[in-house]
Amino acid sequence: MRPLLNKLHKDKVLNSQIVFDTMEKVDRADFIEKDPYCDDSQFLGYNVVISAPHMHCYALEYLYPALNNFKTMNPENFRFLDIGSGSGYLTVCLSKLIGDQGIVVGIEHIPQLYEKGKKNIEKQHKNLLDDKKIILLNCDGRNGCKELGPYQLIHVGAASEKIPQVLVDQLDKGGRMFIPIGLDPDNQWIYVVDKDLNGNVTWKKTISVCYVLLTSKEKQLKGEC
Ligand code: SAH
Numbered sequence: 001m002r003p004l005l006n007k008l009h010k011d012k013v014l015n016s017q018i019v020f021d022t023m024e025k026v027d028r029a030d031f032i033e034k035d036p037y038c039d040d041s042q043f044l045g046y047n048v049v050i051s052a053p054h055m056h057c058y059a060l061e062y063l064y065p066a067l068n069n070f071k072t073m074n075p076e077n078f079r080f081l082d083i084g085s086g087s088g089y090l091t092v093c094l095s096k097l098i099g100d101q102g103i104v105v106g107i108e109h110i111p112q113l114y115e116k117g118k119k120n121i122e123k124q125h126k127n128l129l130d131d132k133k134i135i136l137l138n139c140d141g142r143n144g145c146k147e148l149g150p151y152q153l154i155h156v157g158a159a160s161e162k163i164p165q166v167l168v169d170q171l172d173k174g175g176r177m178f179i180p181i182g183l184d185p186d187n188q189w190i191y192v193v194d195k196d197l198n199g200n201v202t203w204k205k206t207i208s209v210c211y212v213l214l215t216s217k218e219k220q221l222k223g224e225c
Contacts (some may be wrong), residue, residue: 001027004037008057009065011039018097019060025096028053030123031087038150046110047223048212050087051157058207059090059178062192063153069174069197070152078102079149081170084109084157084214088117094124094155095133104134106149107141109217114138142214144170151175159188160212163203171195180211 001024009016015024015190029036041049043110051059054103070078082091085106094104108114118136121129126180128134137145143166144154169186172175174197182188188210193203215224 001037004053005020007039008054011054011055013054013061015061015164016064018064019057022060022093022096023057026089027124028089029121031089042221044086044113044116045220046113047220048086048110048113048158050089051211055209056090056093058190059155060093060097062178062190062206063094063155063176066153066174067098067127073152075099075101079172080104080153080155081144081149081151081167082106082142082155083167085117085136086157087130088114088136090123090136090155090157091117091136091220094119094123094153095128100128100131100133103132103148105151106134106136106146107145108138109135109140110220111138124164140216142166144172150168154178156214157211158178158215159183159209159211163191163193168193168195168201171201173197173199180209181205183213186209 007100032042034042039053041052044050048051075098080094085091085108091106149170152172152175154177156179161183177193179191181191190209191207195201
């Protein structure tokens, strides 16, 4: 991973030691066979791709500063949500970000991708599944998972038309969500949504991106995303 991480650093995408250390602990070769150390997205099957390393890196760089709001919280109580967990790569990164403490809930709606993600994680991080530090769910992620929340961090790996209120509701006070917004691939942006300690919600439109859509299983399999 190191040459790839050095490239991301040179490109000014990777700027913090904590994200460097996190991504170094998760070998992308466990999650995709072809060119794992290239900064490109790769086809995962079922009409979707594993995001390019620079997007995983942006996600972690945008998300981790919100953890400053939880300095007094016992790390074992952390709850993160990864919607559209796909290959499982970022799900593991989110767990590594907090030293395998707390719980990361990954939701993937395509059964075969859910199984693939689980197998990928088992290669070197089986303990996280065994110890329920990572909980993978095979269901529609559009409603999040209220039962295991609220979440200090939410990562959404597929694009939505607008910021889903149901996910904002599952964000903890002080929490942050990273979500691609926009159905048109030529006009799609990462929104960083913050809920402050009083529960007030604000958002920032950040980088321009091109993600697959957060959609139904049927539409995705028909290639309508
Ligand atoms: N973050 C992952 C996958 C990104 S691709 C990675 O980098 O590997 C987007 C993923 O979202 C795909 O795996 C797709 O199947 C999933 N997805 C799309 N709509 C979904 C929904 N409604 N519920 C759960 N997962 C969904």
